[in-house]
Amino acid sequence: MALVLHILACIFGTGAWVAINGLWVELPLIVNDLPEGWYLPSYLTIIIQLANIGPLVVTLMHKFKPGWLNEIATIYTIIVLGIVASFLLAFFWRETTWVGGELHSTGFLVLTFFLSLVDCTSSVTFLPFMMKLETQYLTSYFVGEGLSGFIPGLLSLIQGVGIVTCVNVTQSDNGTQTISRSSYGADQLETQYLPANYSVQVFLFLLCAMMAFCLVAFYSLTRISSKQLLLQSSTTLFHSSSTINSTNPPGTPPGTLELTESKQGDTSAPTMDNPLRTECNTQEISYGQYALIYFLTAWVNALTNGVLPSVQTYSCMPYGNLAYHLSAAVGSMANPLACLIAMFLPCQSLLALVLLSVIGTGFGTYNMVSAVQSPCPVLQGSDWGVALIVMSWLLFIGSLSYVKVMIGLILRSQSHSALLWCGAVVQLGSMIGALVMFPLVNIYGFFQSADLCNSQCIG
Template sequence: MALVLHILACIFGAGAWVAINGLWVELPVIVNDLPEGWYLPSYLTIIIQLANIGPLIVTLMHKFKPGWLNEVAIIYTIIVLGIVASFLLAFFWRETTWVGGELHSTGFLALTFFLSIVDCTSSVTFLPFMMKLEAQYLTSYFVGEGLSGFIPGLLSLIQGVGIVKCVNVTESDNGTQIITSSSYKTDQLETQYLPANYSVQVFLFLLCIMMAYCLIAFYLLTRFSSKQHLLQSSITLYNSSSTINSIRNPTEMELCEAKQEDTSAPTRDNLPRAEFNTQEISCGQYALIYCLIAWVNALTNGVLPSVQTYSCMPYGNLAYHLSAALGSMANPVACLIAMFLPCQSLLALVLMSTIGTGFGIYNMVSAVQSPCPMLQGSNWGIALIVISWVLFIGMLSYVKVMIGIILRSQSHSALLWCGAVVQLGSMIGALVMFPLVNIYGFFQSADLCNSQCTG
């Protein structure tokens, strides 16, 4: 039964961000058919931040009207909304409308907004719900949350997203481009994306199916949590009855049995460290924890994802795909490591965050230096950028999981505010990077087929 619950918690966690993560990995195919082109990611970033209205309302209601919102009903609502929105998106993602004299993909943007509300609100509803289950299942939830990025990435690799080829082209007298074979002398090489193995519509249907699995998993988890609550209530009632009956004088045999039960009861020394963590956290430690979770999520959800293409593409298509694929695997692997090797020392988590930030700085430096970063054109450069991205994501994912476990041992409100701070940090990171990438053009993309570096 425990294994089944671990699987259900994992599937439930995977539904948290699977829709938006899926849209991100599908962008190289989507942008070819929508009028915004490669400006679409900037629109997507703004839409996700606007969708933070969902977690803001839930957090404020929890603060000023505690107990007024039905947490389970909210989760059911947002999961069903995600299923309906992803299903409609499969049919209407190409719908366009003239807005302000320009053609915009209103179907894609409107339905993406609803999917963003689902995923953003999950941060302040899914985590607090896990308080109803034992602490061991929280790590499985985080594994599933990591898989919400890995599974769409794996589907995109099967689909063949982002695979390019260099085509020789030359210009004729009237200015048109003519594709030529490699035996002819040409003016330049042009980067072209290969057609996908299956359509965007099929990919969106797969996202809808994953959201449906999330709904089924949540239903089964609610059934189990209800039974567990009834069982605990029965045990409490039984203990109360036993206390009343114990008023009479105990017999000698009963005294011996009580002594034996007392010696076999779990103590601080024989309980696992991960399960015996009821130490109260001070206000200063709470401040440190929330600042740490805001910083980690700002880097992993806002700052560095905005520049991953600039950071990796100068080293080649292989470097980009390895960093994306292995990076998405690093998240669930870090969650599994946290399950077997937990570390709840705040000092160690701060140190690990510092090291992970160091790898993030290396990734940012390579993005700033694009299209001619350090060690370009060497195998060492490819290896270092891939390892740096994997360790950056892995180490900070481990920190996020352990902070969630620490707050799980405190209270329901601690986890709810953790989700709110996650969204706040992600929003700040995205809003800081948006003008740098999309308005001021601070980063320059690399052309895989035509070197832009001299010397």
């Protein structure tokens, strides 16, 4: 039964961000067919930030109208909305409409907003639900959340997203281009994308199937005996946390009084069956420690969800197509790998997590420097350059993903409300990172793209 619960928690976690992660890895194919072209990623970034209205509403309802939202019904609504939106997107992603005198892919943009609403709101609904499960299943949930990026990335590699070839193009006198190896005319190499192994529509149907599996997993989790799984019997979203918080004096850290009460009736105290509950996470967390934890949460998610993903192409593509695909593949594998390491080697020392965050930030800095130096970063054209950039992305995502998991486990041991605010801070950090990078990439043109087939570097 324990293995089944781990699998269900993992599948449930994959539904958290699988839709948006899938769209990001599919963009190299989608942009070739939609009128926005390569401006589409900037539109997607803005849409995701607008979708933060979902977690904002849930958080405000928790604060001012506790008990109004039914937890189970809310999560069911979110998952079903994701299934319907991804299914419709498979049919209408190419639909366009004239808006303000310009042609826009309204079908893709509108349905993407609903998918973003699902994924953003999952941060403040899925995690609090996992509070009802034993700590070990929360780790499995984080593994699944990591797989929500790994599986779409793997599917895109199988599909052949972004695979390019260099074609010798002859520019004729009348301005037309022909593929030729003739010595007449002006010859140049042109980057062309190879056809995908399967269509965008098939890829979107696969995303829809993953959301359907998430629904089945959630249904199964809610039907399993409460004696084996649930730590509390409330079915109302944030019910227990709001009841306790109503008696908290102003300035009390979230969950401080909840922890005091839970010591009387909480059956999840440290036991041999729950090895992840160590002495460090059964103690009350001070206000300063809460501030540090939430700062780390915002910082780590700003880097991993907003800042560095915006420049990954600039960071990797100058080293070649192989470097880009390897960094994307091993980067997506780093997240679930870090979750597995956290399951067997947990470390909940705040000092250690701070140091690990600094180390991860160092690798992120190297990635950013290579993006700033695009199209001519250091060690370009060298195998060492390829190895370093791939390893740097692996360690950057892996180290900060480990920090995310450990923060989740620490806050899970404190209170239901602490996990809620963790989800809100995750979205806040991600939003800040994206908003900072948007003007740098899309307005001011701070980063320059590299042509894989025509070197722009001298020496």
